[in-house]
Amino acid sequence: MKNKWTRRDAIKSLGLTLGAFAIPNSTFSFDENKNPILLPNKNLDLKNPITAITCGAGNRGNVYGGYALAFPEQLDIIGVAEPIQVRNERYATKHNIINENRFDTWEDVFKRPKFADAIIITTPDNLHYGPCMKALEMGYDVLLEKPISPSEKECRDILKLAKSTGRIVAVCHVLRYAPYFVKLREIIQSGVLGEVVSIQHLEPIEHIHMSHSYVRGNWHNSKETTPIILAKSCHDLDILRWMINKPCEKIQAFGSLSWFTNKNAPxxxxxxCTDGCTVEANCPYSALEIYYRKRQRNYVFDLPEDESEQAAYVLEQLKTTDYGRCVYKMDNDQPDHYTSNILFEGGITAAFSMEAFTSYDGRRTRIMGSLGDVAGDMSSFVMTDFLTGIKTEWKQESDSHGGGDWRLVTDWIHAVSENNPNLLTSTIDASIESHVMGFMAEKSRETNQVMEVKV
Structure with missing residues (x-):
């Protein structure tokens, strides 16, 4: 790789210094569950806010919708579709949505003529296709939660319709907007590492998150929802493709459900867990311990406003919903460990692992180049120069998605206001290939073949 700059100049241009450098902490906001959200790093000057209708008022709908509460001059949520009435009511109250703009299902939204600029689609994975296609047909721009769809054909249908209508579809690959990955991509593309030869990337799901979302939770059954490689890790396939900036040629995957099965039930x-289990007190996946005693992840229960009623409400939920079931006796089928080997154009290789059994979360990245390497953990990284041995450090406080959630929304609003998809890095065009990588990885895992990736 030939560079016009010296490597010292390139390092300086990246906002790094020889030795150590720390980026100052950014200001944070907080979501409805009091989790921090990194604020955007740019200001938009709009004549009028973009108006939007949210289809799906769950966790992700509230994260993206929360942007409108913090920046009402940029985004105005004027409608909501949500079949769970308590969520519908709370979302409507939060955004001052009038009754005529509240709907039970996404289909109801499109029975009316177009009455907003855009649609935010945060419905369950298998309900992305319908509202996205209808929104494009009616002339709405779209913010679409990942994955695009559990079906490769549906992904390609959405791409085709977006191109033919000229509407903007931003896929919520929020890691592309996370400062950590933005800086890693700049480093790779600058050439300061020489020729990038290989990348190792780990997504530690964290054992409780695995049990919550992919054993007991909404994504426990891959056939009814989405295979875990797409539901959880299309982010990671996408970020590898984006950082390397070369087409993926082949992929091979291995993995299985090894632990959360009936044969391992003590x-x-x-x-x-509420049925008098004799080993509950010594089980790391005890629903009573996680949801009732420690009161973790209680947002899934839509708790009553009165705090004095919440404990009894949670206990009742554990007696009646999947969140109270034994993790060894669920009807789950998602792999709890998943490894893929990826070949990119030019012989660059990447090894990606998604692992359930970790005590920690936050991606880990290792980039190996001919002149240097990088080792990072999503909030910081260290770049080492092979010639001088000098280590350069970057670090920044962040949130659970690396700070990308609201930065994505900012760029989406900007793109919609200017009718210019080039202001995004996660358009439908850019996101299709990583989804195809996921579909091919799953086919490889099931058939024990090396799969070609063709977009």
Whole structure:
């Protein structure tokens, strides 16, 4: 790779210094569950805010919708479709949505003539296709939660319709907007590492998150929702493709469900943690411990406003919903470990692992180049120069998605206001290839073949 700059000049141009450098902490906002959200790094000067209708008022709908509460001069949520009435009511109250703009289902939204600039689609994975296609047909721009769809054909249908209508579809690959990955991509593309030869990337799901989302939770059954490589890790396939900036040629994957099965159920366990399980007190996946005693991840229960009623409400939920079931006796089928080997154009290789059994979360990245390497953990990284041995450090406080959520929304609003998809890095065009990588990885895992990736 030939560079016009010296490597010292390139390092300086990247906002790094020889030795150590720390980026100052950014200001944070907080979502409805009091989790921090990194604020955008740019200001938009709009004549009028973009108006939007949210289809799906769950966790992600509230994260993106929360942007409108912080920046009402940029985004105005004027409608909501949500079948769970308590969520519908709370979302409507939060955004001052009038009754005629509240709908039970996404289909109801499109029975009316177009009445907003855009649609935010945060419905369950298998309900992305319908509202996205209808929104494009009616002339709406779209913010679409990942994955685009559990079906490769549906992904390609959305791409085709977006191109033919000229509407903007921003896929919520929020890691592309996370400062950590933005800086890693700049480093790779600058040439300061020489020729990038290989990347190792790990997504540690964290064992409780795995049990919550992919054993007990909404994504526990891949056939009814989405294979975990897409549901959880299309982010990671996408970020590898984006950082390397070369087409993926082949992919091979291995993985299985090894632990969360009936054969591993301890003697004395019951179908529910609330049924008098004799080993509950010593189980790291005890629903009573996670949801009731420690009150973790309670947002899934849509808790009553009165705090004095919440404990009894949670206990009742554990007796009646999947969140109270034994993790060894669920009807889950998602792999709890998944490894893929990826070949990119030019012989660049990447090894990606998604692992359930970790005590920590936050991606880990190792980039190996001919002149230097980088090792990072999503909030910081160290770049080492092979010639001088000098280490350069970058670090920044961040949130659970690396700071990309609201930075994505900012760029989407900018793109919609200017009718210019080039202001985004996660358009439908750019996101299709990483989805195809995921579909091919799953086919490889199921058939024990090396799959070609053709977009």
């Amino acid at each position: 003697e004395g366990s019951t179908n529910r």
